[in-house]
Amino acid sequence: MMQVAPDADRPVFRTRGLTKVYGGGDMAEVRALDGVDLDLPEGEMVVLLGPSGSGKSTLLNIIGGLDHATSGQAWFRDAELTAMTDRQLTRYRRDHVGFVFQFYNLVASLTARENVALVTDVAENPMDPDEALGLVGLSGRMDHFPAQMSGGEQQRVAIARAIAKRPGVLLCDEPTGALDSKTGTAVLAALEEVNNRFGTTTLVITHNAGIRKMAHRVIRFHDGRVAEIIENETRLPASEIVW
Numbered sequence: 001m002m003q004v005a006p007d008a009d010r011p012v013f014r015t016r017g018l019t020k021v022y023g024g025g026d027m028a029e030v031r032a033l034d035g036v037d038l039d040l041p042e043g044e045m046v047v048l049l050g051p052s053g054s055g056k057s058t059l060l061n062i063i064g065g066l067d068h069a070t071s072g073q074a075w076f077r078d079a080e081l082t083a084m085t086d087r088q089l090t091r092y093r094r095d096h097v098g099f100v101f102q103f104y105n106l107v108a109s110l111t112a113r114e115n116v117a118l119v120t121d122v123a124e125n126p127m128d129p130d131e132a133l134g135l136v137g138l139s140g141r142m143d144h145f146p147a148q149m150s151g152g153e154q155q156r157v158a159i160a161r162a163i164a165k166r167p168g169v170l171l172c173d174e175p176t177g178a179l180d181s182k183t184g185t186a187v188l189a190a191l192e193e194v195n196n197r198f199g200t201t202t203l204v205i206t207h208n209a210g211i212r213k214m215a216h217r218v219i220r221f222h223d224g225r226v227a228e229i230i231e232n233e234t235r236l237p238a239s240e241i242v243w
């Protein structure tokens with residue numbers, strides 16, 4: 001299988017002084033992000049670690065076009081996200097971003113295939129839902145309803161749905177947060193497969209520190225700042241990750 005190598009010279013995301021402040025006035029001010037400078041190369045698997053409240057989700061939401069910064073700048077490739085209107089951000093999300101959250105948000109009355117088709121029906125150059133489900137190892141579950149699947153299988157349907165529109169980036173907030181190590185491994189294998197096959201830049205927020213071993217790059221947050229960045233010289237395959 002051909003793998004797409006990360007391209008260190010072309011950041012997919014770049015932030016400068018990115019800051020998000022909540023509250024103020026009568027409320028206590030929270031600096032959820034406090035001047036974050038980051039360059040994330042195209043094609044990498046990136047793991048974001050850090051204590052609860054350190055700003056991981058806030059960063060993901062801003063670079064995913066779900067939230068606005070208070071100050072500073074963020075770019076997706078050449079496009080400045082922090083200069084976009086809500087309408088432009090909606091379009092950016094639709095065209096370029098796949099999201100995976102801790103809870104799968106599948107439609108209970110639709111089969112796995114139909115859940116994925118909800119997205120492929122409106123995307124510009126989508127995969128066939130069967131292909132997307134095959135990539136996450138669910139060829140045998142396409143006609144199952146969410147209630148007939150395990151948590152790990154439901155999360156893999158959510159990943160198939162996120163990747164079926166062939167997004168440039170896949171942003172995952174605690175994708176294994178509700179899963180045990182065994183079912184979580186299959187979810188990680190699905191993310192690894194997508195990253196290897198398509199070179200889709202993949203950001204994974206997690207509290208499971210073992211997951212760091214499958215990353216190209218590990219970013220540790222503390223108090224709204226980047227505390228540490230580690231580039232892994234060797235990576236473990238998803239099948240060997242345990243927590």
Ligand SMILES: Nc1ncnc2c1ncn2[C@@H]1O[C@H](COP(=O)(O)OP(=O)(O)OP(=O)(O)O)[C@@H](O)[C@H]1O
Binds near residue numbers: 052
């Ligand atoms: N809508 C909001 N209003 C006020 N404060 C908020 C809001 N969203 C987040 N915060 C605060 O911003 C800080 C950063 O939150 P964030 O969710 O980014 O952290 P996190 O690292 O993702 O945490 P966790 O690991 O618990 O998900 C926290 O102190 C949080 O309480």
